[in-house]
Amino acid sequence: MKLSDFYYYDKEKIIEVIQKQNPKTILIQLPEGLKHFFPSLLKEIREIIPERINVVLDGSPTWGSCLIDLDITSEFDLVLHFGHIEYPYWRTPPNVVLVDLKSKNAVTEKTIKRLVQYLKSRSFSKVGVYGTAQHDVKPIANYLSNNGMEVLNNLGLSTVLGCWYSDLERIKGEIDAVIMVSGGFFHSLGAGLLLNGQTPVINLDPYTDSFRDVTSDILRLIKVRYFKIYEAAGKQNWVIIAGKAGQYRPHIITNLKRLLIDKGKNYYEVRTAYLSSESISNIDNGDAEVFVITSCPRLPIDNFNDYFKPVLTPGEARMALTSPAGRYIFPW
Ligand code: SF4
Known part of the structure; x- marks a missing residue:
């Protein structure tokens, strides 16, 4: 099975950018779940790009154009990033070209x-x-x-x-x-x-x-999130986890720190590109009671909703520190 069995992508755009930039090396970034199409994609694009160009797959997670690994991308002349639009709060590096993937599946x-x-x-x-x-x-x-x-x-x-x-x-x-x-x-x-x-x-x-x-599923989840917000409100020891690239949000971190100081809370800061339950456990000094993730605001909800300590989005942290019973705030 090939990527082009499921998605349209703009081959003309790829040819145009290669002719213009004449790269020696190309890094391909594919969304999670589509990375396994790389060998077939490589075969397809070999029909339009010369053999002399070295083409490599970026194996790190690619959840969006917000988190592009600058260390890896800077080593390549050209990066073809498939399937995401530009992240509105961050400019992608100049050697990164976004290539649309349009699904061949349509609603009847x-x-x-x-x-x-x-x-x-x-x-x-x-x-x-x-x-x-x-x-x-x-x-x-x-x-x-x-x-x-x-x-x-x-x-x-x-x-x-x-x-x-x-x-x-x-x-x-x-x-x-x-x-x-x-x-x-x-x-x-x-x-x-x-x-x-x-x-x-x-x-x-x-x-x-x-x-x-899906409204009832959403309401159920919001109830769980309120529970976590209430739980966090009474806690003293907080951890702020900041991200990298387009997921580094200094103004949100500054505002959060100001609120924590105003409320007399203790906190320490952590910086990381990727997070798992294991990495949160590793950075937990034992006294940590609440984690706030300022990188991707979907991580606390989609990945850490079941974590045994509250893991909050910036919006939820703001609620916990100001008005836990107030209107639910998403995402910031
Ligand atoms: S939800 Fe997370 S991965 Fe998606 S664009 Fe926002 S920050 Fe990036």
Whole structure:
């Protein structure tokens, strides 16, 4: 199986950039879950790039264009980073070229028709339609518009990241529901957290050609997060874990430190690119009671929700230190 069996990518763009930059070495970055396509991708791109160019796969995790390993990328003339849009809070290094991956899976008309029936059965008429970089939401939005729905979002800004939903923030008070076109729950959950579980979120999955209202899952998770926020509020010893590259957020760290000092808490700081439960245990001096991750705000929720000590996002840490019962804040 080849990457091109599942995704379209812009070969013309690759040829153009190689002709322009004439690299001797190329590093390929593929999203997690797609790295195993490298040998077949290499075979395909060998048809368009000369043998003399050394092409290597970046084996480190590539969750987004926010965390590009500057040490490795600086050793290559050109980096082809597949499948992510530019991270809005960080500029990728100049030798990194982003190459879109567009999924060949599309939602069928039958499923969208069923979705419209579902929306009408819930008396929803105003929606926002968003999706990940792999999916074109315009045909879906057009179908909804032609079948009695008002699509309120800017379709030119419909691509979301797990921590970035800027156009949704703009219209969040005006819509009855969000339609998230993506495989799996990850991006729907992010939208639901941003909306405090107050607006229904429907996941429309092109890979399974199905949709699911995931609002109750989101509300359940928010309850767990409140529990952790309350638990953290009473604790004295905190650890701030900062990230690297586009996940290094000095202003958030400064604000957090100020709050901790104001509240008379103890803290120490840690800097790391990647985190696992094992690495958190390793940096825990035994007295640490709360961890705040300022790198990727999805880590506390998606990876450390079951950790035995509270692991919070910056927004949750702010709540714990100011108003634990207040409105749920995601992500910062
Ligand atoms: S959710 Fe995490 S990995 Fe995704 S863009 Fe945000 S910081 Fe990067």
